[in-house]
Amino acid sequence: MNLSRREFLRLLAMAGAAGLPLGAGAGSTGAVRTASRGPSDFYELPPFGNVSLLHFTDCHAQLLPVYFREPSINIGVDSMKGHPPHLVGEYFLKHYGIPAGSRRAHAFTYLDFVELAHRYGTLGGFAHLATLVKRLRAQRPGTLLLDGGDTWQGSATSLWTRGQDMVGAQLRLGVDVTTGHWEFTYGAERVMEIVKKDFKGKIDFLAQNVVTKDWGDPVFQPYTIREINGVSTAVIGQAFPFTPIANPAYMIPDWSFGIDQNRLQKTIEEVRGKGARVVVLLSHNGMDVDLKLAGHVRGLDAILGGHTHDAVPRAVEVPNAGGKTLVINSGSNGKFLSVLDLDVRKGGVRDYRFRLLPVFSNLLPADPEMSAYIEQVRAPYRSKLGEKLATTEGLLYRRGNFNGTFDQVICDALRSVLSAEIAFSPGFRWGTSVLPGRQITLEDVMAQTAITYPVVTRNEMTGSRIKTILEDVGDNLFNRNPYYQQGGDMVRVGGLRYTMDPTQDIGHRISDMELNGKPIDPKKKYTVAGWANVSHPLEGRPVWDIVSEYLRDRKTIPVGRANVPRLKNVQDNPGYAA
Amino acid sequence: MTNMKRRVFLKGILTTGGAVCAGMLIPQVVLASWPTTAFNAGSVDQTLKDLFAGESITESAKISFPELPTLAQDARSVPVNISTTLPKVSQITLLVDKNPRPLAATYLLSDRVEPKLSMRVKMAKTTNVVAVVKSNGKLYSARKKVKITIGGCGG
CATH class of the missing domain: 3.90.780.10 (5'-Nucleotidase, C-terminal domain)
Structure with missing residues (x-):
């Protein structure tokens, strides 16, 4: 592996720092125990707690590994100035204690992009992502895989198959729950076709904030409640609230979107009333909106967010009237996979560990089944592409x-x-x-x-x-x-x-x-x-x-x-x- | 212009009828005292003067716009909800600050009506919406910004 021992130890120290306990007690014993075993694998991540959620978002239909330069300008104004996600380059490395020139520096920043791209290779690719997902799932029984949306759009083959190549990839990857934004640009009929046929009984497409324009009836299932190792866990969906403004409204003429904070609060209370001990929001709000929302609603343990493509290595703990909500944003283009491990007791979430793992294509062998699928969907278009x-x-x-x-x-x-x-x-x-x-x-x-x-x-x-x-x-x-x-x-x-x-x-x-x-x-x-x-x-x-x-x-x-x-x-x- | 406003006004009454109990509204009384001058006023200040003859208005946190969007999805039809926990509400007025004629609707309510209204209003550009509530004979107000944007370019 290209990862030095020192860098690995730093990563572990950071993982410990990121996993600050929510409640009292419980330090980062997992990290300490592993550190003593020494570096064996960039992706070694000891399981923790009893409920695990994996999250990726905004892959923009990049089935194959990519180069993707993170921004050198991502300005935050007013109260957002200088706070995640509005940190770039050196500021970013300093804030998160990431060594310059390291793999993680390359994944998270634009610094020396070309040189480091040659050194570390591409990131992402569904075949490599699939290998990582399988590995983490094997260690974490009952894990849910959440896909934050912007999955069906962004490539030639997704456009030419009207999202079908990605639908097949989501099903093979084992996505459990998803929501949408660019998905809606294929039109309401196409979205409903996929949701009601391809996804039926396999993937829940959730959106609490999309309703019919006439009567305000929900268009999609707002949430799902799953038992994970005996813990009732609710995932609520939040589609991109401004889809009909940012993208053509004529594609979805009968649907109304919004942040719908009040309805979200009611939905949280509803799922808590049904016994959910963990409640998370799978969000396509964008991180600044997620951070504000987290401060205003009660009863969310975590927001797993996307839309603004911010890859944020640490969960942001946002205080609110109900306690604390973790805000996580997991980057874009298939470059990253978030791992949120929760220790859930009777009273709710007691402690957590969070890691945002960069998906380095040359550190993770391609999953043969997913590779074969990608080959097959690309074959008719190969010469054109x-x-x-x-x-x-x-x-x-x-x-x-x-x-x-x-x-x-x-x-x-x-x-x-x-x-x-x-x-x-x-x-x-x-x-x-x-x-x-x-x-x-x-x-x-x-x-x-x-x-x-x-x-x-x-x-x-x-x-x-x-x-x-x-x-x-x-x-x-x-x-x-x-x-x-x-x-x-x-x-x-x-x-x-x-x-x-x-x-x-x-x-x-x-x-x-x-x-x-x-x-x-x-x-x-x-x-x-x-x-x-x-x-x-x-x-x-x-x-x-x-x-x-x-x-x-x-x-x-x-x-x-x-x-x-x-x-x-x-x-x-x-x-x-x- | 007069026809348009009348339509908006009537739509407001109908919406209200659906949202609360229709029998408790007194539309005949409202129509009998159609505030022509106020509906024709070109500014919020002038409208308030015409409607309330200079009575003082206090800002109140007890008035809210529960589902008002921050960014309007369609400026031709923006959903506006007004809700208040103030007691004995006899009148609720909605003004759209930047519209050529700011007064969108004024409702006269029996005090047995739950003060919750829903309507859809056209907005010319980014604007404050202002609700004025008469409670126990005194006037209270609240405002919130709705942004009208050209759109596109997101994501």
């Missing part, structure tokens, strides 16, 4: 509050192919990375663009309209109240330059907008290219066609700095690395 479009000279990535280098390529392609002065590309948090010198395949392009509303647009917009859009999206990202945040990052821009102060209010964050060195005139009209329009279905060319055409024409792609706005009031922000 592998089309080599161009070679990239630099690292291509997306994740971060502002433009990544892959967004830059997409914006350049839109401006060039559609002859537009300015390009907008959505601030999605999914989208894998391509290492310098590698071929960009159609599959890579699809990993940035595979959505069910991909049509490109070319519009004329006044300078003042452009500012309104930037302000609006900026407020969805940096509003001081997480309940007014929509998730996602800032809209990516091509051509346009601007200054942003994330600490201001809506209407005052954006300034100094310019195009080709000239100030943007509020009254003048500019041509703006974009994609992923959410308002109504469009006919036209999908964005992957435009990007592929652009790449084929160029053969090699030079990669400069991404078009990140000039930023104000972030110099001392631990969510910002220049």
Whole structure:
């Protein structure tokens, strides 16, 4: 193993620190006992307690191992400043005591990304994840596997099979419970088809916060109660509360979404009334919303969350009127698996251990059954997926509050192919990375663009309209109240330059907008290219066609700095690395 | 404009009828004293002046909007619930601050009606909604922000 003894001991010390007892007594004896045996395996994790939950989220249909660069900009404003998940790079390593250059440093941060990617290889992949799940399950009888959603979308094959490849993978992985967000972009009918046929009796698709628009009736089962080693354990589902705003509402015209804190409180009381000794929320809220929610509702032992793609190595203990709730967010793209071990007694959860395990593909042999399945679902598309479009000279990535280098390529392609002065590309948090010198395949392009509303647009917009859009999206990202945040990052821009102060209010964050060195005139009209329009279905060319055409024409792609706005009031922000 | 407001007003009454006991409302009385000036007022201050003739209004934590979304899913039809634990409620008024005509509805209630109302209201842009409750003859208010966003780009 590439893991040094010292690093392993540090990991164990951290595991002990992470497992601070909820109640009195009970130290980290498990960790101490194992440490004396020495390092044998990166994934050695002694079982603890009597109820175990495994959690992954936001895999975005990445069946195969990936490179995925974590953000160098993930700014937290106001009370969120400097707190998890708004820590990047060195700040992150320091906060969690992770040695620079280590495997974990590579999994959790962007630091020396290319060098460490070559050293440690890819992460994730369902065949490797399956091996890890099986190993942990063998040690932990009765374990539940929770999938936080954003599972059916994010790849070419998921789009082309309308999520079917991932449904098969979830069933084979042994997912017990899931919820949704991008799942809904296949439309209400498709979602119900999977939930009622493929998942029937096997996977519970839960959402307490999706109801019919007319009578407010629940659309999905809100919770499930399972006996785990004699402990009645309730899992409540929370789908992405702002799906009809962030994604096309016309896909789900009869359903209403929301945070629905009051209904959640009632649901918790209902399952407690039915005897649940452990109650957890499988959430697609995003971590800032999870943290706020945890402070406002009573009776949740843990929130296992996703949506904002934050990989947070320690559970955050949030105090509330009912005691304490652990908030866990488990990263994205199949890179991580959370292991939450609970010691549950008569009075409820007494102690816990939590670990967020990076899934290193070269440390975990591929599970043969899952490998064969992946091979089989990819076979019909293999030649199409592998089309080599161009070679990239630099690292291509997306994740971060502002433009990544892959967004830059997409914006350049839109401006060039559609002859537009300015390009907008959505601030999605999914989208894998391509290492310098590698071929960009159609599959890579699809990993940035595979959505069910991909049509490109070319519009004329006044300078003042452009500012309104930037302000609006900026407020969805940096509003001081997480309940007014929509998730996602800032809209990516091509051509346009601007200054942003994330600490201001809506209407005052954006300034100094310019195009080709000239100030943007509020009254003048500019041509703006974009994609992923959410308002109504469009006919036209999908964005992957435009990007592929652009790449084929160029053969090699030079990669400069991404078009990140000039930023104000972030110099001392631990969510910002220049 | 008048037709639109009338429709919103009537919808409010119907919704209320469904939510509580229809027989306890006195819509005839309400219609008889249709507050034309208040419904035409262009600002919250002017509306309150027209409706309550300058009576003082106290902020109250006993008024809540239980299911009001923070981000509106559809600005053309935002669900608004008003609920209060104040005693002897005789009137509940809803204003949408940033709408061209802020007064969305005013309900006259018998004190035997449980003061819980549900309605759907169109909102022009990000705004505060303001509820004014008459309890024991005195006025109390509460407000909450609803954000109307362009949408897209999430996730």
